[in-house]
Amino acid sequence: MGNADDAPLLVTLRRDVERSLLRARNGLKYLAGLDRPTVGATPKDMVWQRGKTRLWRYRSDDVRYAPPVVLVHSLISRSYILDLRPGNSLVEFLRGRGFDVFLVDWGVPDETDAANTLETYVDQHLPAAIEQVVAVSGREAVTLVGYCLGGILAALAVAGHADLPVRNLATIAAPVDFDRFGGMFALFRSGRLDPRDVIDDSGNVPPEVLLNFFRVLKPTMPLVNYANLWQNLWNDEFLDGYQAMGQWTHDHIPFPGRCFEQVVDLFSHRNVLVEGVVPLGGRRVSLAEVTCPVLSVVAERDHIVPVEAGAPLAAVTGSTDVEEVRIPAGHVALMAGRQAAKVTHPRISDWLERHSS
Numbered sequence: 405m406g407n408a409d410d411a412p413l414l415v416t417l418r419r420d421v422e423r424s425l426l427r428a429r430n431g432l433k434y435l436a437g438l439d440r441p442t443v444g445a446t447p448k449d450m451v452w453q454r455g456k457t458r459l460w461r462y463r464s465d466d467v468r469y470a471p472p473v474v475l476v477h478s479l480i481s482r483s484y485i486l487d488l489r490p491g492n493s494l495v496e497f498l499r500g501r502g503f504d505v506f507l508v509d510w511g512v513p514d515e516t517d518a519a520n521t522l523e524t525y526v527d528q529h530l531p532a533a534i535e536q537v538v539a540v541s542g543r544e545a546v547t548l549v550g551y552c553l554g555g556i557l558a559a560l561a562v563a564g565h566a567d568l569p570v571r572n573l574a575t576i577a578a579p580v581d582f583d584r585f586g587g588m589f590a591l592f593r594s595g596r597l598d599p600r601d602v603i604d605d606s607g608n609v610p611p612e613v614l615l616n617f618f619r620v621l622k623p624t625m626p627l628v629n630y631a632n633l634w635q636n637l638w639n640d641e642f643l644d645g646y647q648a649m650g651q652w653t654h655d656h657i658p659f660p661g662r663c664f665e666q667v668v669d670l671f672s673h674r675n676v677l678v679e680g681v682v683p684l685g686g687r688r689v690s691l692a693e694v695t696c697p698v699l700s701v702v703a704e705r706d707h708i709v710p711v712e713a714g715a716p717l718a719a720v721t722g723s724t725d726v727e728e729v730r731i732p733a734g735h736v737a738l739m740a741g742r743q744a745a746k747v748t749h750p751r752i753s754d755w756l757e758r759h760s761s
Contacts, residue, residue, distance in 0.1 A: 444484035446495050448507070452536040456511025457529045459536055461504075462495055468502030469760040471571050472541045474534060475507045478552035479525070479663065480614055482655050483509040486551060488740040497749040503756065504541055508533050508554075512657045518607025520660040522560070522667070523685045530561045531568055538569055545571040547756060551739060552577050552709065553667075559717065560682060562696065564689040572759045574699035574752060575717055577709050577735050582672045584713035589672045599668040603661040611656035680720030692722035699755045700728045701738070701748065708735040727755060 452459040475495070477483040486507065487495035498505050508530060513520065537546050548570055550558035555578030562570050582589055591597035602613045676682050680691040700718040704711050711730070718726045729751050733743040 443489055444487045445490060446487050446493060446499065451506075451540050452533060454529055454532060456513060456517060457525075457533065458509045458511060459533045460507045460509060461537075461540065462499050462507070464499050464504065466502060467504045469757065470504070471543050471545045471547050471760065472504040472506055472537055473498055473756060474537055474546045474548050475505065476530065476548055476550040476554040476558045477507070477509060478554045479510055479557075480553065480656060480659055482512075482657060483507060485736070485739055492740055492745050494739060494744070494749055494752070497745065498753055498756070501753045501757070503753075503760075504543075506533075506537050506546075513608055513660050514658070515606040515608070518661045520663050522557075522663055522670075524660075524663070525557050526560045526564060526689075527685055530557060531565055534561075534568060534570065545569040547572040547574070547760070549574040549752070549756075550576065550578060552735070553579065555717070556580070556677065559691060559694055559721070560684065560689055563682075563691045563693040564684060564687075566693065570696055572697045572699070572756070573694060573721075573723075574701065574755065576701040576748075576752070577703050577706055577714055577738055578700070578717055579671070579709045579713055580677045580716045580720070581713045582675050582677070584710050585672070589668075592668050592672045599665045603664070606658065607661040608658035609661060609664050611658055614656050614659060678716055678720070690722075691717075691720045694721040695723050697725040697759050698723045698727070699752070700726070701752065702728060702730050703735055703738040704730050704732045706733075706735040706738070729755075 447463040448460040449463065450458050451461045475483075475486050477486060487493045490496065495505055495507065510525070510529075534546055534548075538544065546569060548558040548562065550556070550573075555575030558573060559575060559578070562568060562573055579585070583593075588597065588602075592599065602609050604610045670676050670682060677691075682689045682691075698718060698721050700715070702711050702714045703709070706714065715728065718728050731738055731743060731748055731751070733741055733748065737743060738748055
């Protein structure tokens, strides 16, 4: 007959054996590429398109807030990070809180997009998409929410078009002070690397160049990720999230070559965003012209857009209603990690509710 003191030990042993069996099962499934999680699953309809750019509207029978929320993604990756998977999706969260949610998806560039410039997105596609949102929603204005470089595109569109019907602007991990960047941008600043050196025969920057750039910024990240995977391989929910995040992280797309040259020249060499004045389309676009309410969300553990690189955005706008939110997360985890559904998404939604009717 066993001692009562042995009961906790037996429970621990039983748990460890069960987890070992689950690790073996999940490890085989992971290596075989089985049971890949579904990403970007929130039901939606395409309501407008220009070139590769598409405007999606997410279906909802319970819209309680106006204006509509227009999500503006970056140019360097696929937009499903904003709708990663059920239970961990900014799109799903905002829709569940009663917002009419749209997404501007820039698509996957090819050689026909190599000549696209910042003006292509800031002066043409984004304003046209916003006008379409106004038309199909029946509302008078929109709220723009931009992630990463999408936040800068959104801010420049608002600053450069005084008549654009934008009521609020929110940016998430948006890069501003490029002097704070290391890696490839440090090479560009020093003159050791020319942007044309990383443009391929299609006229674009191939996705593997950008992927390697992010790896160089934090070379130990893959080891840390694999260690976390091993520790949690028994957990089906963790494995689904890990696979979804890993799929997106390696799913980069080409960057239009001409636009990339502009980004390097204006943002890296000249660092114009810090001063708040950007030459675009033969004019000078001043971020001081952004006078609507502004939310700036910054990731405190961001190794891609360091906190000191993202924080200056709120200071260069002309808004008198500015709020900065700092969240202890990394660049991607801010939107799709364990903190996202618990902290990031509610903080964004709360601000949107206070600035909506």
